[in-house]
Amino acid sequence: MDERAALTLIDSWLPLAGDDAAVLDDLVISTDMLHETTDFPEGTTRYTAGWRSVGASLSDIAAMGANATAAVAVYAAPSFEEPEIHDFIDGARAVCERVGAEYVGGDLDGHDEFTVATTVVGDTHEPVRRSGASPGETLCVTGTLGRSGAALELFDHEPERANDLFQFEPRVAAGRAIAAHAGAMMDSSDGLARSLHQLAAASDCGFDVAGSALPIDECVHEVATDELDVYELAVHFGEDFELVFTTDAVETVRSLSPTPITPIGTVTDDGVTLDGASLPDRGYSH
Numbered sequence: 554m555d556e557r558a559a560l561t562l563i564d565s566w567l568p569l570a571g572d573d574a575a576v577l578d579d580l581v582i583s584t585d586m587l588h589e590t591t592d593f594p595e596g597t598t599r600y601t602a603g604w605r606s607v608g609a610s611l612s613d614i615a616a617m618g619a620n621a622t623a624a625v626a627v628y629a630a631p632s633f634e635e636p637e638i639h640d641f642i643d644g645a646r647a648v649c650e651r652v653g654a655e656y657v658g659g660d661l662d663g664h665d666e667f668t669v670a671t672t673v674v675g676d677t678h679e680p681v682r683r684s685g686a687s688p689g690e691t692l693c694v695t696g697t698l699g700r701s702g703a704a705l706e707l708f709d710h711e712p713e714r715a716n717d718l719f720q721f722e723p724r725v726a727a728g729r730a731i732a733a734h735a736g737a738m739m740d741s742s743d744g745l746a747r748s749l750h751q752l753a754a755a756s757d758c759g760f761d762v763a764g765s766a767l768p769i770d771e772c773v774h775e776v777a778t779d780e781l782d783v784y785e786l787a788v789h790f791g792e793d794f795e796l797v798f799t800t801d802a803v804e805t806v807r808s809l810s811p812t813p814i815t816p817i818g819t820v821t822d823d824g825v826t827l828d829g830a831s832l833p834d835r836g837y838s839h
């Protein structure tokens with residue numbers, strides 16, 4: 554069974570699962586695990602690893618339109634070295650500070666492969682779910698697409714720049730601004746294409762995306778090749794951790810959000826298309 558099939562099963566078993574984070578009354582909670590071989594390319598600093606792993610869970614809180622309150626992380630490695638743990642905690646604290654949350658603790662574990670597990674809690678009175686999109690709404694995305702895909706290509710030759718690109722800003726403030734005006738929302742951890750298929754399934758709708766409207770990050774054009782084209786990096790690769798949402802109040806959310814928001818298409822009755830042609834459900838899968 555692949556990851557998607559397993560998630561569909563879990564979704565049918567657990568009434569509160571199936572969204573970016575679970576919501577109980579006003580409490581919002583999400584957890585994630587990252588591994589050296591699958592998540593931290595060679596050259597990733599411990600600072601970036603701390604930032605990125607806690608940031609990934611903060612992004613799931615942002616995707617509910619919630620405030621992020623506190624984060625904890627498990628740091629598992631073959632050995633505990635003072636500079637490495639210090640850097641990791643600095644990165645975790647820095648990303649929390651960026652969104653007004655607090656890094657409050659965690660756990661250490663001995664493990665052959667460097668592995669991080671994170672949990673973040675937040676709160677909201679008005680959660681935005683994956684299931685609320687309606688045909689006719691405008692489809693929007695925060696920030697730019699493709700930074701992580703481009704970064705992965707840069708780790709070999711420009712590790713400092715790659716680490717910078719890998720330190721994304723979780724869109725908590727934008728999510729708060731969007732919340733009151735959104736139909737549906739999720740983060741784009743598995744890439745725009747896969748996110749749209751997940752939103753379409755949850756909301757029983759479709760999407761038509763205008764390729765020329767996509768806010769593709771400048772660095773994507775720099776690293777794209779014939780084999781690894783711009784759309785592969787910006788639409789399918791994943792780990793953008795931007796918010797993908799639907800709204801009928803584009804100008805309002807644009808005026809409220811501290812992060813630029815780009816309308817990229819419309820909500821339709823069914824099917825996910827890019828410039829009218831079918832957009833395959835291809836993205837990151839474990």
Ligand SMILES: Nc1ncnc2c1ncn2[C@@H]1O[C@H](COP(=O)(O)OP(=O)(O)O)[C@@H](O)[C@H]1O
Nearest residue numbers: 560563567569570571572573574575585613742
């Ligand atoms: N082991 C598990 N037990 C319970 N729920 C799970 C498990 N794994 C995933 N889920 C649920 O499945 C949904 C999708 O998970 P995931 O794809 O990791 O979300 P995201 O991409 O936002 O991090 C979430 O609601 C999550 O809580």
Ligand SMILES: Cc1ncc(C[n+]2csc(CCOP(=O)(O)OP(=O)(O)O)c2C)c(N)n1
Nearest residue numbers: 585590591592593594742743790791792837
């Ligand atoms: C060494 C390495 N290979 C590949 C990637 C790309 N990558 C790893 S996980 C992932 C998708 C998002 O991760 P996931 O664990 O699915 O996060 P979630 O959707 O649960 O938030 C991508 C694109 C990477 N970051 N590092």
Ligand SMILES: [Mg+2]
Nearest residue numbers: 573613740742
């Ligand atoms: Mg998510």
Ligand SMILES: [Mg+2]
Nearest residue numbers: 584585586613
């Ligand atoms: Mg996850």
Ligand SMILES: [Mg+2]
Nearest residue numbers: 742743837838
């Ligand atoms: Mg994923």
